[in-house]
Amino acid sequence: MQACGSALNSRLENYRNLTPAERLAELARAAGLDAADQALLADPAALAVDRANGMIENVIGTFQLPMGVATNFRINGRDYLIPMVVEEPSVVAAASYMARIARSNDIGFETSSTAPIMRAQVQVLDVTDPWGARLRILAAREAIIAAANAKDAKLVSLGGGCRDIEVHVFPESRVGPMVVMHLLVDVRDAMGANTVNTMAEAVAPLVEQAAGGRVRLRILSNLADLRLARASVRVSPAALATKTVSGEDMVTGIVEAAEFAAIDPYRAATHNKGIMNGIDPVVVATGNDWRAIEAGAHAFAVKDGRYTSLTTWERDRDGNLVGTLEMPMALGLVGGATKTHPLAQAALRILKVETAQELAEVTVAVGLAQNMAALRALATEGIQRGHMALHARNIAILAGAEGAEIEAVAKQLAAAHDVRVDRARELLDALRRG
Ligand SMILES: CC(C)(COP(=O)([O-])OP(=O)([O-])OC[C@H]1O[C@@H](n2cnc3c(N)ncnc32)[C@H](O)[C@@H]1OP(=O)([O-])[O-])[C@@H](O)C(=O)NCCC(=O)NCCSC(=O)C[C@@](C)(O)CC(=O)[O-]
Numbered sequence: 001m002q003a004c005g006s007a008l009n010s011r012l013e014n015y016r017n018l019t020p021a022e023r024l025a026e027l028a029r030a031a032g033l034d035a036a037d038q039a040l041l042a043d044p045a046a047l048a049v050d051r052a053n054g055m056i057e058n059v060i061g062t063f064q065l066p067m068g069v070a071t072n073f074r075i076n077g078r079d080y081l082i083p084m085v086v087e088e089p090s091v092v093a094a095a096s097y098m099a100r101i102a103r104s105n106d107i108g109f110e111t112s113s114t115a116p117i118m119r120a121q122v123q124v125l126d127v128t129d130p131w132g133a134r135l136r137i138l139a140a141r142e143a144i145i146a147a148a149n150a151k152d153a154k155l156v157s158l159g160g161g162c163r164d165i166e167v168h169v170f171p172e173s174r175v176g177p178m179v180v181m182h183l184l185v186d187v188r189d190a191m192g193a194n195t196v197n198t199m200a201e202a203v204a205p206l207v208e209q210a211a212g213g214r215v216r217l218r219i220l221s222n223l224a225d226l227r228l229a230r231a232s233v234r235v236s237p238a239a240l241a242t243k244t245v246s247g248e249d250m251v252t253g254i255v256e257a258a259e260f261a262a263i264d265p266y267r268a269a270t271h272n273k274g275i276m277n278g279i280d281p282v283v284v285a286t287g288n289d290w291r292a293i294e295a296g297a298h299a300f301a302v303k304d305g306r307y308t309s310l311t312t313w314e315r316d317r318d319g320n321l322v323g324t325l326e327m328p329m330a331l332g333l334v335g336g337a338t339k340t341h342p343l344a345q346a347a348l349r350i351l352k353v354e355t356a357q358e359l360a361e362v363t364v365a366v367g368l369a370q371n372m373a374a375l376r377a378l379a380t381e382g383i384q385r386g387h388m389a390l391h392a393r394n395i396a397i398l399a400g401a402e403g404a405e406i407e408a409v410a411k412q413l414a415a416a417h418d419v420r421v422d423r424a425r426e427l428l429d430a431l432r433r434g
């Protein structure tokens with residue numbers, strides 16, 4: 001991804017202390033949003049029931065989630081403001097904090113990606129000579145590619161389309177030998193599921209004929225291992241130091257914490273959940289399919305048959321902390337709900353990404369930032385101080401606090417490191433008694 005000389009400055013100081021309306025005005029100023037977008041983002045019924053009724057089945061209404069903006073992000077030298085839709089406290093704060101640290105190296109996060117190649121699978125059964133079938137399917141490669149591309153002239157005109165095929169052989173299974181043909185399709189700016197499913201269904205008769213078998217399934221694979229996005233970050237110990245922990249100790253702590261996830265699947269699951277804390281909110285905000293992203297991420301996290309960490313954290317020769325994340329990222333700018341949900345469109349206007357690949361790269365950078373935040377906290381003071389201080393507002397709401405009471409009760413809960421509903425009730429009673 002090329003850095004471009006955008007004037008946007010994502011370092012919005014004091015942003016957290018504003019009201020939601022003030023934050024929206026500041027966002028609009030920083031991102032150059034027009035009045036219509038501001039009105040849309042402020043509208044509690046931005047997704048009208050009529051529109052929702054066209055999106056899924058048996059609609060009875062809409063369900064809202066908080067939308068926040070992560071500040072401070074600099075990726076490949078360009079600033080981004082990141083819309084995040086998530087129910088969990090401390091996620092947006094943590095991403096913003098690590099982005100603040102990462103930008104200290106001027107370039108921020110560095111990203112790259114492969115072409116947006118999706119796989120679709122065609123399952124062939126009743127094949128007596130699976131290895132022979134493989135070669136017969138490969139011999140029909142050109143005809144299969146042409147038949148796939150005939151299904152999406154628009155995609156081909158945009159520079160995408162079916163590029164190649166692969167044939168995987170399973171000589172034994174409980175239903176006999178199985179041959180699976182993969183279509184490898186460049187889906188450009190689409191997530192691509194519908195696109196490649198249409199192609200897979202169209203080429204099935206050709207595959208059946210070539211293989212001399214019977215086709216059963218024709219569906220994409222969510223293990224999008226040819227559609228990878230990558231992010232890395234390099235930060236100095238000085239940028240990581242706090243009042244109580246030296247930068248060197250912080251680097252050691254993060255590297256040791258990461259190694260735990262690299263070798264132990266029980267830890268890797270939680271570690272990767274922390275990465276998805278950053279990724280899913282961007283996927284949801286842009287109207288993309290978060291189940292597809294989750295499925296791809298966790299399948300890709302299995303290496304040599306063992307579930308492991310998606311990130312690496314190391315110390316370079318100069319003592320800097322170096323983090324990397326590489327994972328499938330099948331995101332679209334067209335298709336699915338990205339075009340039908342008005343807030344997904346507004347989110348894309350905030351992000352100012354021009355291609356699905358750019359969106360994928362930004363999203364993995366947020367995942368890497370989120371993982372860094374969790375490891376930084378876990379390796380030092382523990383997760384509870386920062387997380388529970390922000391969760392305290394939820395607890396105050398559960399205890400019945402309203403309006404300004406929420407912040408007042410939450411502050412007292414966090415200051416006492418005692419974030420419980422019964423304590424919140426006591427504090428609320430005391431507050432109301434004056
Ligand atoms: C929560 C913090 C950031 C506090 O950290 P802190 O040291 O109290 O923060 P601070 O007050 O010094 O502020 C530093 C920066 O953080 C941001 N920030 C700070 N507070 C806010 C706020 N209220 N609203 C918005 N932004 C906030 C903000 O960018 C601010 O800089 P500024 O821009 O203001 O100059 C830190 O403790 C942290 O990063 N903790 C990790 C939190 C986390 O990972 N949460 C995810 C949920 S836990 C989980 O589900 C995953 C896990 C942990 O299990 C994964 C795993 O095990 O690997």
Ligand SMILES: NC(=O)C1=CN([C@@H]2O[C@H](COP(=O)(O)OP(=O)(O)OC[C@H]3O[C@@H](n4cnc5c(N)ncnc54)[C@H](OP(=O)(O)O)[C@@H]3O)[C@@H](O)[C@H]2O)C=CC1
Nearest residue numbers: 154187188189190191192193194195289292332334335336
């Ligand atoms: N396992 C899974 O993950 C599955 C997911 N899904 C769902 O599929 C949806 C995503 O499918 P997707 O194929 O992206 O959606 P769409 O079919 O809605 O959009 C893709 C189509 O958009 C058109 N298009 C216009 N501009 C572009 C461009 N710049 N780049 C690429 N295509 C362009 C193309 O052709 P044209 O204009 O000719 O249509 C293309 O075929 C999501 O809702 C997902 O939830 C569905 C099944 C399974």
